[in-house]
Structures are given as structure tokens and as C-alpha cells.
Amino acid sequence: MTETIPAERPRLLPPPTRPHGVRDRLAGLVRGRADAARWERPAFLGLLLATGVLYVVNLSVNGWANAFYTAAVQAGSQSWEAFFYGSSDAANAITVDKPPAFLWVIGISVRLFGLNSWAVLVPQALMGVASVAVLYRIVRRRFSAGAALVAGAVLATTPVATLMFRYDNPDALLVLLTVGAIALTLRGVESGRMRWVVWAGVLVGLGFLTKQLQAFLVLPPLVGVYLVASPRPVLRRIGHLLAAALAVVVSAGWWVAIVELVPASARPYVGGSQTNSFLELTFGYNGLGRVTGDETGSVVPGGTTGAGSWGSTGLTRLFGSEFGTQVTWLLPTALALLVVALVAVGIRRRTDPRLATVLVLGGSLLVTGLVFSFMGGIFHPYYTVALAPYIAGLVGIGAGLLWQRRSELAWRMVAAAVVALSGAWSFALLSQASSWQPWIRWVVVAAALAGAVLVLLPPRGRGLAGATVATVLVAALLGPTAFSVQTTTVGHTGALPTAGPSVSSGGFGGGRGGAPGGQGGPGGQGAPAGTGGPGGQAAGGVPGSQTDGQAAGGQAAGGRPGGTTSGGMNLLGGSTAVSDAVVSTLSADADDYTWAAATVGSNSAASYQLATGDPVMAIGGYNGTDPAPTLAEFQRLVAAGKIHWFVGGSSGTGSANSSGSDAAEQIAEWVAAHYEAETVDGVTMYDLTPTS
Secondary structure: OOOOOOOOOOOOOOOOOOOOOHHHHHHHHHHOOOOOOOOHHHHHHHHHHHHHHHHHOOHHHHOOOOHHHHHHHHHHHHOHHHHHHOEOOOOOOEEOOOOOHHHHHHHHHHHHHOOOHHHHHHHHHHHHHHHHHHHHHHHHOOOOHHHHHHHHHHHHHOHHHHHHOOOOOOHHHHHHHHHHHHHHHHHHHHHOOHHHHHHHHHHHHHHHHHHHHHHHHHHHHHHHHHHHHOOOOHHHHHHHHHHHHHHHHHHHHHHHHHHHHOOHHHOOEOOOOOOOOHHHHHHHHHHHHHHHOOOOOOOOOOOOOOEEOOEEOOOOHHHOHHHHHHHHHHHHHHHHHHHHHHHHHOOOOOOOHHHHHHHHHHHHHHHHHHHHHHOOOOOOHHHHHHHHHHHHHHHHHHHHHHHHOOOOHHHHHHHHHHHHHHHHHHHHHHHOOOOOOOHHHHHHHHHHHHHHHHHHOOOOHHHHHHHHHHHHHHHHHHHHHHHHHHHHHOOOOOOOOOOOOOOOOOOHHHOOOOOOOOOOOOOOOOOOOOOOOOOOEEHHHEEOOOOOOOOOOOEOHHHOEOOOOOOOOOOOOOOOOOOHHHHHHHHOOHHHOOEEEEEEOHHHHHHHHHHHOOOEEEEOOOOOOOOOOOHHHHHHHHHOOOEEEEEOOOOOOOHHHHOOOOHHHHHHHHHHHHOOEEEEOOEEEEEOOOOO
């Protein structure tokens, strides 16, 4: 008789153990995932804590930072309409020259905590910490914890990142949205699920509402990597990307549609445009004009080749002193490690998530870097913060892969060469600031030489491994970390902030301190851009600032002396200090008028608005070259008793230099011809109260 053996039931794996009590949850938070080393989560949390300290310490030294945007935040805290449109003033005369997503974030903080430097700048610091955390997760999903920690540390200590994550420009939010879109796309590559790339599209759309077309520079790498690496069939991949494209259009287009469909008479003028159109702003001044240099209404004209007003273009542009010390400390290393990563990971298996991670970071670095290198229009050094997460990610991944292969001599030789390259370039950048802490560059050289020797040695115990890692990190990170720490000790204001101490030579206008020259108003011609830096000359023949390129003193537009209280040219500088006497004059009976005052240019208007708390009309927008308002419109507002004072002595660049509108110049001339000037504490003012 044959014995019947019952079939064995499939064994079910027990569900993963979940923490129940508060103590277990706290232990899980510190420990991290189950397969993580005991030191991994504490090291990650320590990285975030150190990043937060770096970005928050001494934050108020920046004051209002970019007063142009701070004034818009102030306006948004007083008017929900100004909040929605990103208006420069609560009476909604004109918007800033960017979409308002980043202003919404800061505006919520100000509505909660009041208008002060911390409420304005802390959101950017938190975005910086979040960006480091997201980049860590991108690298950690497919590479070692050490690689992820290195990537996060490199991003946190990049000088331009330290600068921008302590500043109220749109770049902080743009970086966070960009790394978020990369993280979500890589999740889509791993799982093949459409929802991840759709959410990535949402973040790119929000990036457009932060800084317009710059957000789209990440799209070619994202699309290319998903098409290549997704495990889904080709037609399914294309369908997913079409859905993601729709998400981009919807998440960015809803606000654009409202602005374009609302009648111009029912909303503020779109700052930066010549036709009151956000679409024109997108594809003109803030779009293709940045690439070609043909920017109507710009501060100064650009150029597509050679050394234009915004510096020489070409493959070496980012390595010049104007940009090099901002972001390129580990750029040569990242390019070398990109090749290392491709070789180590291999390119044969297209669906390998590790390869997808390397390709999306490398592609984003190359696309964004090449656009920055050859764009002939407005290009400020702080734009390069967009490159920081790509550089950091590649450095972390490449270093981790080399470390894992250190048992082979060939890979150790490559690692030694990379360490030497990193130290040599860091020494070159530090030498550009030779008068500032000269000992640092010699420590870097010594650490690079020692590190190159140590990585050549075969692995021999934890002691040697720890010494090697510490020495290499000093060689790679001491220079940028020193520049980042210095950045936190000095106040930065205005439109042209730069990180770290002043460096010698190079850059547009000849040096970091110099802002581009501009045409003066009636009575004086601005000088061309000078040499900048300590002892050099900045725009209009004024000394260049060591910290932010702010033009102060010297001869301002309109032939009047510029200064901290004169109301002179403040086109690219920070907020002008406004005396108590001027504040008292502007504030008197301010509630009886829609605008307490009007003046040419948004930076000058911002200074008076922040000082008084009352709406101040920025005639001509940021550069004073927008036709907003026209002379006829301004005359009607004055006749209706809407504007109390006109503050003179401020000027934009003028249409002769930028092909923009000359309405602001016409208004200034009309006011001077029809109203009596009076001087209040050195500021020329005109009472526009209608006479009966």
C-alpha cells in the first residue's frame, strides 16, 4: 500500500516587525533600516544637524538680503492679491520679474512669524537641509552609506549653496524641486510605475513657477534616463512620459493661464516684460534672451561670443575666478568620477538602477553646465548653485565605488590620481584669495599628497582605512568648507551676492566686486564695468564690494552722489538705508494715498517700502525699463491723488543701453518740470498732491 504524503503548504514569511512603543520608534529613527550599520542613521542625522547649523548660524547678518524680493514678500503679507501675483507692492502696481512660487513659501513664513530677517531667510535654510537629505536618499538607495554621506557633505559645504540657502532668491527652492524630481524619476525607473514620473513632472512644473525655463534644464536627462532604463515596454514608457508632460503643463500652467486670461486692468503689470505678458517674460527676458544675450529691458546687453557684458563664454567659463570658487571645487573631480562610475557600474544592463542614477546626475551636470558656459545673456555667479547637487552626487558615488574596489591596484591608482586632482584644483582656487588664510591651501596640498599615498596602499585594517578616509576628506572639503564658513560671517545683500572672500582677477567686468556698468540718468554717464575686487572699480566708477558686488558711493545715476541715505543708484545693490526724516515724511498721511511714494527702479522702491511699511510704486520695474506705468497712466494716477511723493535720484539703465522702454525717464522729467523739488536729509523729493 502506497503511503500518501500530503502536499506541504507554502510557508508564509512573518510580517516585518513594527515598533510599538515610543521607545521602539525612537530607536528605529536613530538606527534606520534593518540592514543598516549602527553608525549609519546617527551619521545621517548628524549631517543634517551640521548642515542646519551652517545655514542658520548668524543668519540675520544678511538683513533683508535681496530687498527686491523681501519687499514683495512684505507686500504679500499685506495683500492676498499681491501674494498671488508676486507684486512688488501691496497696491499691485507691478510684479517682480519672476513667477512667485518661492515668494509663496517665504510669504507664509512671514504671515506666521511677522516680517523680519529670520522669517524671510529660515525657509531657505530648511530647503537646504531638505536638499541634502533628498540627495542622500538618491545615492543611498543604490550605493553605500559612505557614498551618500560624502554626497550630502559635498552639497552642504559648496560655498554657493551655503550662500543661496541663506538668501531669499528663488534658487534654493529650485534646487530642492530639482533633486526631488530626480529622486521621483529614479523611483519610477526602479518600479516602472507611472505615478512616480507624474509626481516628478509636478515638481518640474512647480520649478517653472519658481524660475521659469531654468527648471526645464533637468528635463532632457530625466526623459532620456526613463526612456532608456525603465523596465516597461517602449510604448508604455512613452505613455508614462506623456502623462508626466501633462503634469508639468498643469502644475505650471494653471497660474500662467490665470495671469494671461485676467484683463490687464484687473491685475498688476508683469514685471520684466515689455508687453505686460508673462509668456513674453518666459521666452524673452527670462528665457531665450538669457541664452542669446538679446534681452530687451536688461541691465546691460549681453553677447553670444567672446567677452560680453556678462563675461566670456566657452568651456572654461565656469572655471574662471568669477565662478570657480563658487561651485567648481570638485567639478573636475566629479567629471573624472563620472567616467569611473560608468566603468565600474557598466553600461550593458540598461535597467540597472545604479546606472540610471549615474546617468541622470551626469546628464544633468553636463546639460546645465554647458548651457551656463555658453549663454550670452544675464548670468550671475550664484546661478551655479544648480550644479551643486549633481557634482555632489557624482563625487559621492564615484568615491564610494573606488573605495569598494580598493583591493585592486588599478583602482587604487585611479583613486590616487583623483585625490591629487582634487587637491591641485583646490590649491589653485585658494591661491586666488592668497591674502585670506594662506595656511589653508598648504594644508590642502599636504593632505592631498598624503591621501594619494594612503589610497595606493593595500587595505590593512580599520586604522589605516580611517586615516585614509579622514585625510582624503580634508584634501577635498577643507577649501570649500572654509569658504562656506567665511560666507556665514559676512553680510550679503543685493542682486549680486557671491560666496567666500574676494578673489583676484577674471570674471565679467574684471573681478568679483564689479557690477556691470550702466548708463546714467540725466546729468551723468555711468562708467563701464570696472575691475572689481578690493581696490578695483565697480559699476559707475564705484569701489567693488568684497561681499556682494554692491555698488555704493561714487557717482550715481542722474549725476548725483550715491550713498546709503541719498536715494541714489541702487540698481544692483542691497537695500538703501533710509533716514528717520525720510521715513517720517513718506509716512505722513500715507493712508490717504494708494502709494505713499513712487520712484524709478524696484530696488530703490523696495528700500523705501521696507522702511515705511507702505506701498511704494517701482516705476519701470526692476531695471526701470518696463513701460509700467506709461507717462499718461502716471499722470492720471497723480491727478486722482493716488501717489503722494515722487522720490528722485534713482534710475534704471535706460532704453539706450537695453532697448527697453524710456517711460521711467519721461516720468522723471515730467515730475521735475511740473513740481517743486525739496530735499529731505539729502533725498530729493517731489510732493505730487494735486493743487486745487
